[in-house]
Each structure stands twice: as structure tokens, then as C-alpha cells.
Amino acid sequence: MKQFLEELRAHHLNTMVDTHYRIGMRVVKTAGAVMVCLVITLLLDSWEAIPIMAIASVVSIQTTHGDTIHTGVFRILGTIIGGVFGILAAVIGLFLPFYNEGLFIIVIPLMLLFNLYTCNFLKMQDSCSISCVVTIIVAARIVYDATVAESLLYTLIRLRDTVLGVGVASVINVLPHYFSKYMEKRKRTT
16 A cells, blocks of 8 residues: 555656645735625625625636626626526416425426526526526525515625625736736836
8 A cells, every 4th residue: 555655646646736836816816806805795794795705706706807807797697697587486486386395396497497598598608507506596595485575685685796796806806917007107207
């Protein structure tokens, strides 16, 4: 066993571990965006917003500002589409007998089919995953005795938190660019 581990370290560890890795700007921007999101949730006294806002900022931060905007816009649109189909499932659940007793196992996947069709029809493939996640979360709330109004409110709050997270990511991602431009301009004038 000892020999096996030594061979594994000698041959495979170098391909599995980058011992020369240094923290880059994208890592710093991601951590900074999460910190700003946490400050916002503290100021809003909205603890339930922490995962949504922070995850939206982490997913949105990309290498370039344009890619960050693209990812963020599709995340927001996916949240809207998912919320619409989740609420639709919740409304359907109000009128279907036995929805909470198990009929939801048919309704929610049907909503996902329509959801995915809509995203693909609108050529928004980058929104498919988050849209499905939101549909499932909103539609499942009715199963746990939430009202349609509560599900709608949850969707709106989730949308707010997503927009805030994407906005923070967009601002944080562009700040180093403007800061370096500012510093260059300052060097030229002195």
C-alpha cells in the first residue's frame, strides 16, 4: 500500500495539484462580491437573502465584464421564467384535487417541460438550469402549504436578491478596470 501511495504521488499528484498557483483577480473579485452581498443582507436585515444573492454574484463573476453581464442577465431572465412556471404550477395545484397528496409529481415535471421549451424557444439556453431550479422551488412551496401569494412574494424576493447579486458582481468585476485606467491617467498627469 505504501508503495502504491508513493507511486500515486510521484506520477499523478503533479497532474492533480498546481503547486505554483497564485490567487488571481477573478478569485479576489468573487470573494469581494460575496462580501458586498453579505453587507447588503446585513443592512437589509434579510438573512434568507444570503444564499441567493451570494450565489448569484459567484456565478455571475466571469473573466471579462461582458461575460459577467451576459451570465447575470441570463440568470435574471431564468429566475423570471422559472418563477412564472413555478407560480403557474402553484395555481394549478389550487384547482387539482390531490395535488399535495402526490399529483405534484406530474405537474412539476410538466411545468419543467414548458419551462425548458420556453427557454430554448427564446434561445436562452444559458437560463435553463436556474429557471428549472426556481420552478421547482416555487412549485414545491405549495406542496408544503404555502399560498400562491406567498409563492409569488418568494419569487419576487428571489428576483430582487438575484438582481442585487448580479449587480454587485457587475460592479465589482469592472472596478479593477476603471481603477487601473484612473491610475494610468494619474501617472501621465504627474
